[in-house]
Amino acid sequence: MSPVSTLQPKKVLFIATRQIGDVLVTTPLISKARQLWPDAEFHFLGYKSKLDMLKGNPDIDQVIETSDRPGIREYLSLFNKLFQRYDLAFVTQPSDRAYIYGLVAAFHRVGVLGGHPQGIQSSATEKSNRQNAWKKFISMHTVNVDYFSQHVITEKLRLLEIFVKNPSNLFSEPINVTPPIGEALTxxxxxxxxxxxxxxxxxxxxxxxxxxxxxxxxxxxxxxxxxxxxxxxxxxxxxxxxxxxxxxxxxxxxxxxxxxxxxxxxxxxxxxxxxxxxxxxxxxxxxxxxxxxxxxxxxxxxxxxxxxxxxxxxxxxxxxxxxxxxxxxxxxxxxxxxxxxxxxxxxxxxxxxxxxxxxxxxxxxxxxxxxxxxxxxxxxxx
Missing domain, CATH: 3.40.50.2000 (Glycogen Phosphorylase B;)
Structure with a gap:
């Protein structure tokens, strides 16, 4: 466990470049981060058409959309929009692309690292460790995925461990998922x-x-x-x-x-x-x-x-x-x-x-x- 960080970010980017369910399960992390940094500006980066789960979320100041397969022009535009604009990035998926976005966008990063389920051969695990090495190097704190024993919401909340003296306190109060605000039915x-x-x-x-x-x-x-x-x-x-x-x-x-x-x-x-x-x-x-x-x-x-x-x-x-x-x-x-x-x-x-x-x-x-x-x-x- 790394020493407790004294970082007080003014601008924070949350990155979830997957499906709409993956976006929704980041909301307890965002809510808890808001408690830590009530005056910080929170932005969220995700794929187009996948971000409706955040509609009306009181903790998000701005949503940034990108394509799941952007072309060169969109990459350049996005990188220009992100480049070193943030003090801290939360990389909530273990993909290479999500980490590259975090590296471009922020001075500091914490992130989720991928792995293999129990029983997968050691050669695959070694390959995963090599792939994760550069992600660990550019991050101040990482959390490993555990597909069988660790809930995905626990996984996200553990990204805050480096910012609190007693990590168990992250789980000592009721934890809630924040749904989007409702819209009228036809x-x-x-x-x-x-x-x-x-x-x-x-x-x-x-x-x-x-x-x-x-x-x-x-x-x-x-x-x-x-x-x-x-x-x-x-x-x-x-x-x-x-x-x-x-x-x-x-x-x-x-x-x-x-x-x-x-x-x-x-x-x-x-x-x-x-x-x-x-x-x-x-x-x-x-x-x-x-x-x-x-x-x-x-x-x-x-x-x-x-x-x-x-x-x-x-x-x-x-x-x-x-x-x-x-x-x-x-x-x-x-x-x-x-x-x-x-x-x-x-x-x-x-x-x-x-x-x-x-x-x-x-x-x-x-x-x-x-x-x-x-x-x-x-x-x-x-």
């Missing part, structure tokens, strides 16, 4: 919400995080049969729109008439408004699940390959470093329930059973609808 959607409703978001970024179509069909029939309206959510991505269409095609006409399909029709702030009014949210391992938890909506999430100890949705108000167990068929912390399928290999942190984005995951295929229904009944009873 009248068509608002007028359709005439009874208590459940939001379902079945579409993950990759196929290996999917739950079978027939399971969604049975679950929706159960919810509708118990007097609940079902709101189907999805991103505008073609694969997510098609997934929702496939689910709807399996429903009988009566059930279908009590389902509202909002696929591709909501911004992230609008999704937040929808979630805040929901009686319950059910989804897979995806960013909207983290948003539901941040909005304090009772949440049930279906996990397969991903370790919940690393990326389970954070239960707002939790005190400590780790809310979850690595493996449990069902675990509830606060108003968040994580369900996992059977198998000693769960969670493997691979891309499904054949370690490919288009793979299926047997653990999710075998996660029965009855297990989800039991979790629903328990949450609704509360």
């Amino acid at each position: 009248p068509a959607i608002t007028n359709a919400l005439t009874q208590p409703y459940v939001v379902i978001h079945p579409g993950p970024l990759t196929a290996y995080k999917r739950w079978p179509l027939a399971h969604w069909q049975k679950l929706i029939q159960y919810l509708v049969g118990h007097g609940l309206k079902v709101v189907l959510s999805a991103s505008p991505a073609k694969q997510d729109l098609l997934l929702n269409e496939d689910i709807l095609s399996l429903l009988d006409n009566d059930t279908r008439s009590r389902v509202i399909d909002t696929a591709g029709r909501l911004s992230i702030p609008q999704a937040g408004s929808l979630l805040r009014g929901a009686k319950l949210y059910i989804g897979v391992d995806t960013s909207i699940t983290h948003l539901a938890a941040a909005c304090n909506t009772p949440t049930i999430t279906l996990f397969g390959a991903t370790p919940p100890t690393n990326f389970g949705p954070w239960p707002n108000g939790f005190i400590g470093k780790q809310p979850y167990q690595l493996r449990a068929r069902s675990q509830t912390i606060g108003n968040i329930t994580i369900l996992q399928g059977p198998g000693e290999c769960v969670p493997c942190r691979k891309a499904g059973c054949i370690d490919h984005p288009d793979s299926n995951s047997e653990c999710l295929d075998l996660l029965e609808v009855d297990q989800v229904i039991q979790a629903i009944e328990k949450l609704l009873a509360q």
Whole structure:
């Protein structure tokens, strides 16, 4: 552990150049940094279309957007905008590009370093160590990723360890994820919400995080049969729109008439408004699940390959470093329930059973609808 830094930055840059969920999980770090430096100016650098999770965030003074694959002109423009403008940069992802941005932008840096899961051969670990060497050299403090034992929010908060005398104090008070401010829903959607409703978001970024179509069909029939309206959510991505269409095609006409399909029709702030009014949210391992938890909506999430100890949705108000167990068929912390399928290999942190984005995951295929229904009944009873 490095000595405590006395740095009092006036301008700070947070860098999260990945997906919208990765942006959202930086908000506890930003909130805690604001407590340390109440008068500092905070900027945030991320990819275009991935920063809506920060809309209205009271701790962010400016958002800087860049393409995920910028050309030479955009790189030059961005570097000119960033060059040595900041006292401190928080590099919250271990990518080379994120570290280069931090090196260009700030006089000092702290950052997350990548690694390999347990059991990966030592040669890969040695290669990772070589790749991380220059990142350590340019940083005043680094935190290693631990995909199985360390929650991603704990990982981000530990970037502040060098600035506090007692690092355990970072986890001694309630920790919250800050959602974006809400935006009004369209009248068509608002007028359709005439009874208590459940939001379902079945579409993950990759196929290996999917739950079978027939399971969604049975679950929706159960919810509708118990007097609940079902709101189907999805991103505008073609694969997510098609997934929702496939689910709807399996429903009988009566059930279908009590389902509202909002696929591709909501911004992230609008999704937040929808979630805040929901009686319950059910989804897979995806960013909207983290948003539901941040909005304090009772949440049930279906996990397969991903370790919940690393990326389970954070239960707002939790005190400590780790809310979850690595493996449990069902675990509830606060108003968040994580369900996992059977198998000693769960969670493997691979891309499904054949370690490919288009793979299926047997653990999710075998996660029965009855297990989800039991979790629903328990949450609704509360």
